[in-house]
Amino acid sequence: MKLYKHIFKIYIMYSQYHINFYTGKKCKKLNVFITILDSKQHRTTQRTTQRTMVNAWYIKVASNGKYFDDILDKSLSDKSIGIGFGILIDYNLTTQPDRNNTWNDKLCSKKQKELRENNFDNFVRQMNIGDIIFLCKGENTILYMAEVSSDYYFDDSYTIVFPTYSLPHRRHITNIKSFNTIAPKRMLGTLYKV
Secondary structure, eight states, X not given: OOGGGEEEEEEEEETTEEEETTTOOEEOOSSOEEEEEETTTTEEEEEOSGGGOOOEEEEEOSOSSTTHHHHHHHHXXXXXXXXXXXXXXXXXXXXXXXXXHHHHHTTOOHHHHHHHHHHXXXXXXXXXXXXXXXXXXXXXXXXXXXXXXXXXXXXXXXXXXXXXXXXXXXEEEEEEEEEEEEOSSOOOSSEEEO
C-alpha cells in the first residue's frame, strides 16, 4: 500500500489515555493500536500484527545545564534526537571492549556500563522508523512529541559544537508537536521505552 493512498491515525497510550498523534488531543481508549483509514474505500481496518506495532519512547534531550537550551534548539532545527555517553565515533565502528575502555577511563561502574550499552541497543537497534518519541527535560517534564523518521546515523557536528555534551549518535524525527506535560514516572536515565 502506498502512503499517499491512506490517511494514518496513530494513537499511542499515555498514562490512562491515548493521544491522537497528529492533533495532540486525548481520547479514552484501552489498547495501543493503529487505525488505518483507506481513503479510497472509506473503511477502517485495525492492524494487530507485530510489524505494525508502534513503540513509544522517552528520551532526555540533554543533561540539564547551561547548554540545554542550545542543544534543544539545534535538535529541533535539525529535526533530530541523539545520545552520546562519551563515544565519539560511529557506534557501528566500535566493539563492546572499545566502549568499555572508554567508560573505564571515565571511571564508570559495571552498572553504568550496562545501562549505557542498553541505551545504545535501544537507540540503534530497537527503535524503529514510525515509533513515537517524547522529548524530555529533567526527571519528568515532556516538552515535545515526535515520530522517528530515520535509522541511526553519526553526526560529529554535535561533538564539535558541544564538546562537553557530545550527542553525535542521532536519528531524524518528524511531526514535532509541543507537548508540555509531566510524565507519569521519574526518568533518571536517558532513554526509556514506554
